Amino acid sequence: MLPGRYLLMFMVVIWGMISVPACAATIQVSIDNLVFSPAELKARVGDTITWINRDIVAHTATVRGGFDVKIEANSSPSLVLTKAGIVDYYCRFHPNMKGRMTITAE
Amino acid sequence: MLVRSSTAIAAICILSGAAFAQGAAKPTDPQIAHIAYTAGQLDIEAAKQALSKSTNRDVRAFAEGMVGDHTAVNKEALDLVTKLKVTPEDNDTSRALSKAAADKRAELARLSGADFDNAYVANEVAYHKTVNDALETTLIPFASNPELKSLLETGLKIFQGHEQHAEQVAAALK
Numbered sequence: 001m002l003p004g005r006y007l008l009m010f011m012v013v014i015w016g017m018i019s020v021p022a023c024a025a026t027i028q029v030s031i032d033n034l035v036f037s038p039a040e041l042k043a044r045v046g047d048t049i050t051w052i053n054r055d056i057v058a059h060t061a062t063v064r065g066g067f068d069v070k071i072e073a074n075s076s077p078s079l080v081l082t083k084a085g086i087v088d089y090y091c092r093f094h095p096n097m098k099g100r101m102t103i104t105a106e
Numbered sequence: 107m108l109v110r111s112s113t114a115i116a117a118i119c120i121l122s123g124a125a126f127a128q129g130a131a132k133p134t135d136p137q138i139a140h141i142a143y144t145a146g147q148l149d150i151e152a153a154k155q156a157l158s159k160s161t162n163r164d165v166r167a168f169a170e171g172m173v174g175d176h177t178a179v180n181k182e183a184l185d186l187v188t189k190l191k192v193t194p195e196d197n198d199t200s201r202a203l204s205k206a207a208a209d210k211r212a213e214l215a216r217l218s219g220a221d222f223d224n225a226y227v228a229n230e231v232a233y234h235k236t237v238n239d240a241l242e243t244t245l246i247p248f249a250s251n252p253e254l255k256s257l258l259e260t261g262l263k264i265f266q267g268h269e270q271h272a273e274q275v276a277a278a279l280k
Contacts, residue, residue: 093271094268096266096267
């Protein structure tokens with residue numbers, strides 16, 4: 001039983017949330033000499049991570065039971081973050097490469 | 107048999123390292139380039155054998171990674187020696203590595219299925235350990251050209267990754 005005015009405000013707020021998602025950012029992670037840089041980062045759900053591989057070999061950004069992004073030599077693939085949480089990822093081809101993302105809700 | 111062959115390779119490298127360390131037999135840049143290139147080619151050949159024999163997904167993915175990475179590193183090495191006008195020079199260490207790898211290939215050729223997979227991956231762990239050790243203790247320290255040294259250092263990081271990858275595959279096979 002919301003009074004009309006509150007209902008309207010509520011609708012406006014909801015509409016705002018739907019049509020203008022929190023400013024989603026693009027965060028770049030460079031790969032140089034088998035190092036993810038930054039190795040640790042903070043991001044929000046909806047942000048895009050772009051890995052920039054400057055190495056001569058292919059890598060991956062892989063989470064056990066989660067995403068698996070193939071990163072060819074000299075390529076820059078992206079991934080939109082869809083879930084909050086602390087994510088430890090590594091390269092399947094070179095497990096000595098590790099990174100961590102702390103992802104908060106929008 | 108596997109352990110014996112791996113030990114033989116290790117012994118060769120330790121001996122070579124010792125020989126290098128004795129001053130007169132310091133490896134030159136052309137020899138270092140030859141050893142590093144040969145080590146890469148031998149691992150590509152081992153991977154090709156694995157791709158022709160294995161049906162295990164993890165083993166095949168590992169082998170494909172070895173072909174891709176060592177091909178990429180060796181292409182860089184060739185480009186670099188061309189640029190530096192260095193002609194890689196064959197030497198006892200390269201010959202010993204090639205001989206040990208040929209023996210191992212013949213041994214693995216007689217195996218199949220899980221026996222092959224286990225033996226191939228175990229040898230990859232041992233081989234990368236040996237090569238990485240040679241890079242750390244001999245090849246990188248004795249390399250005099252900074253670009254060659256830098257490429258070897260990059261190679262070492264990549265091959266340390268391979269060693270860990272091989273260990274993971276070996277653990278998963280058990």
